[in-house]
Amino acid sequence: MKLLLPLLLLSSAIAHADTTQKPNIVVFLVDDMGWSDLGCYGSELKTPNLDALAKNGLRFTQFYNGARCCPTRASLLTGLYAHQAGVGHMTEERRDESGKVRPGYSGRLNDTSVTIPEVLGNAGYFTAMTGKWHVGQNHGVKPEERGFQRTLSAAAGGFYFPDSKGTRVFYNGKDLGKNADPLPKDWYASDLWPNFGLKFIDEAITEKKPFFLYNAFNAPHFPLQAPAEDIARWRGKFKAGWDKLREERYRRQIAGGLIDAKWPLSPRPEDVPAWDSLSAEDQDRYDHLMAIYAAVIERMDKGVGILVDGLRQRGQLDNTLILFLSDNGGNAEAGVQGRSRGDNLGDANSDVFIGKTWATLNNTPFVRYKHYTDEGGISTPLIAHWPAVIKDGRRGAIEKQPGHLIDILATAVDVAGAEYPAEFKGKSITPKEGTSLLPAFKGEKLARTAPIFWEHEGNRAVREGDLKLVALENQPWRLYDLAADRSEQHDLAAEKPETVKDLSAKWDAWAARANVLPLGAWRAPEAKNPKGSKKRNFEVKAGDHLEGDEAPDLRNRAITLTADFDAPKGDGVILAQGGTLHGLSLSILEGKLVFFLRSAGDTTRVDLPGPFEGAVQAKATLTRDGKVTLSAGGKEASATRKGLIGTNPIDGLTVGDDGGPAVGPYETAAPFQGTLRSVQITLGKKKTS
Structure with a gap:
């Protein structure tokens, strides 16, 4: 017994020494921040704490997220593609025709996935999270039940102050x-x-355990809110406008080696006005919106500093791997105008979105935004800081190897010496998809062998090497060589059909195995489509919106639209009913009058070339035999489609805009800019055979 006791003590000491040598891991995730919004990624915004991490660590320039909040979180936590984890869209549950939950769209983390804290907890780690959860608490899936031993969390975010709405x-x-x-x-x-993160870290230190902390800021997600004094410091700083600020960010990115000079700055979207064309009043309003965003970013960076300084004071910084990234690209959801509701913009009672204008700046130099799988929607900064491993020769370096959210779990498992399980709590676990980033920290090549894939709301993409195939929902594939053209300006699809065929086949195979299909499953079931109004004649005006049983019943009917308006100077939607699956729209697009119909994804488009001047009466018809006609100003164009609109749209009718998912051929709806006097809708009798 005298010999056994020292051996037991020695064994315990060795086990303790092994445990304390394991690195700590901190993951910072921010919400709705664009690729270029940090100072160290070319921004004029002030992010000194993150810039310091980058200076002493690595900046990844081709790291990718999942294009949207919930899918990104599911993928980050599980090391799987979001659909494999059960969260292919948001947290709404979707069922198939027989009533069974669709595996890729259950709206919550499933039990065939494991999370980082579940894996690391089994490896002796103290696991904690603070911030936004948003992967199924509405279905009973809580962070405490998915491996986190300590939590201070929000089910879905959406607040900044105690008295914010929804706190x-x-x-x-x-x-x-x-x-x-x-x-x-x-x-x-x-x-x-971060302050509660440090409280939890103190518990880990007391227990002499390495720790994993997931700090999920809700910043800079709408509604944007910040202390008044922080906002005031930024007022007037953005009156140079988005055009000039984009160019300045672009030049800094080239000078800093973040992007290649041969990649052009993507052009300003047509519906975003030139800054110099705005009135002084409008410029001041837009400056105010961006000042609030800047204050929110600045306070988020301060939060990073709170935690990093706390790690330093506790002697934990050198052996802590810190990763910082964003859940999607900049957010254009409020359209060109943005949103500015409330008596004191930026306070707890206000509702502020920066909109498409500033989101274009957020994503410099890329195209598109959150929701989309173009580079602007899926590109994120990734800062990696780990003094014990990222040595002097690598500190401040730029890492250009592509990476993806699926790599975060693989990295955590690798550096922690943990084991990814084949089974967990009696369930078979989906094999992890990602690749450890540890070699990149040391300047070595990643061991990636498979392409990287995306799908969100029908927008889809695959990247293999430098080639990327990408498409909008219901639109053909586009092909880009990202080494030569990461801003996606030169589509190579027509020049390289065999490459398109090869990559699209790989995407199809992935979608089939990863629970992505059927495309469109993220939408509410067709059974919930409204019956629509019994009326057959409608007269509506600009600003009208009809939902549900007040909207026209378009099913199996001939349709006639007559619109009287003064020709606008730019593009805009005259009328839209429906969304990306069923519906119709009449709009001015690229100077043309366009009548667009879709049913179950089958689309018909008729264009009437402009220009249009003065008073215009436009008439658009769909006859019972499928003939589509558009006329205005003595001109007429026509087309033929297979049939009528077979299903009444879920989304209602809007006059002068497209208030829901885009039904027309436009990527993002622009409000009608001219005078819209009236729109008449006449429906034929329902066709029964």
Whole structure:
């Protein structure tokens, strides 16, 4: 017994030494921040704490997210593509025709996936999270039940202050509401999350365990809110406008080696006005919106500094791997105008979106935004900081190897010396998809062998090497050589049909195995489509919106639209009913009058060339035999389609805009800019055979 006791003590000491040598891991995720919004990625915004991490670590220039909040979080946490984890869209559950939950669209993390904290917890780690969860708490899937031992969380975010609308905080699973103990009396979310992260880290240190902390800021997601004094410091700083600021970011990115000079700056979208064309009043309003965004980013960076300084003070910084990234590209959801509701913009009662204009700046130099699988929607900064491993020769380096969210779990498992399980809690687990980033930290080549894939809302992409195939929903594939053209300006699809065929086949095979199909499954079931109004004649005006049983019943009917308007100077939607699956629109697009119909994805388009001047009466018809005609100003064009619109759209009718998912051929709807006097809709009797 005397000999056994020293051996047991020695064994315990060795085990303790092994455990304490394991690295800590901190993952910062931010919400709705564009690729170019950090100072160290070319921005004029002030992010000194993140810039310092980049200076002493690595910046990845070709790292990718999942184009949207929930899918990104599911993928990051599980090392799987989002559909494999059950969250192919948001947290709404979708079922098939027989009533069974669709595996890729269950709206919550499934039990055939494991999370980083579940894997690391089994490897002796103390696991904690702070911030936004948003992977199925509405279905009972809580962070405490997916491996996190300590939590201060929000089910879905959407607030910054205690008295913000929708504030609801959970502490280790307990609902604290807005401000119950142990929350401080007055808090701001971007300070709250890292401060509680440090409390949890102190518990890990006391228990002498390595720790994994997931700090998921809700910044800079709408509604944008920040302390008034922070906003005031930025007022007037953006009156140079988005055109000039994009060019300045672009030049800094080239000078800093972040992008290749041969990649052109993507052009300003046609529906985004030139800054110099705006009135002084409009410029001031847009400046105010961006000042609020800048303040939110600045406070988020301060939150990063709180945690990093806390790690340094505790002697934990050198052996902590820190990763920082964003869940999608800049957010254009509020359209060109953005949103500015409230008496004091930026306070807890206001509702602010920066809109498409500034989102174009956020994603410099790329195209498109959150939701899309073009580079602007899926590109994220990734900063990696780990002094014990990223040595002097690599500090401050730029890493150009492509990476993806699926790599975060693979990296955590690798550096922690953990084991990814084949089974967990009695369930077979889907094999992880990602590749460890550890070699890149050391300047070595990643061991990636498979292409990288995306799908969100029918937008899809695949990247293999430098070639990327990408498409919008219901649109043909486009092909880009990202080494020569990462801003996606020169489509090579027509020049390289065999490459398109090869990559699209790989995407199809992935979609089939990864629970992506059927495309469109993220939408509400067709059974919920409204019956529509019994009326057959409608007279509507600009600004009218008809939903559900007030909207026209388009099913199996001849349709006549007559619109009287004064010709606008730019593009805009005259009328739209429906979404990306069923519906119709009449619009001015690229100077043409366009009548567009779709049913079950089958589209018909008739264009009437402009220009149009003065008073215009446009008439668009769909006859019972499928003939489509468009006339205005003495000109007429026609086409023939296979049939009528077979299903009434879920989305209602909007006059002067397209208020829901885009039904027309436009990527993003532009409001009608001219005077729209009236629109008449006449429906034929329902065709029964």
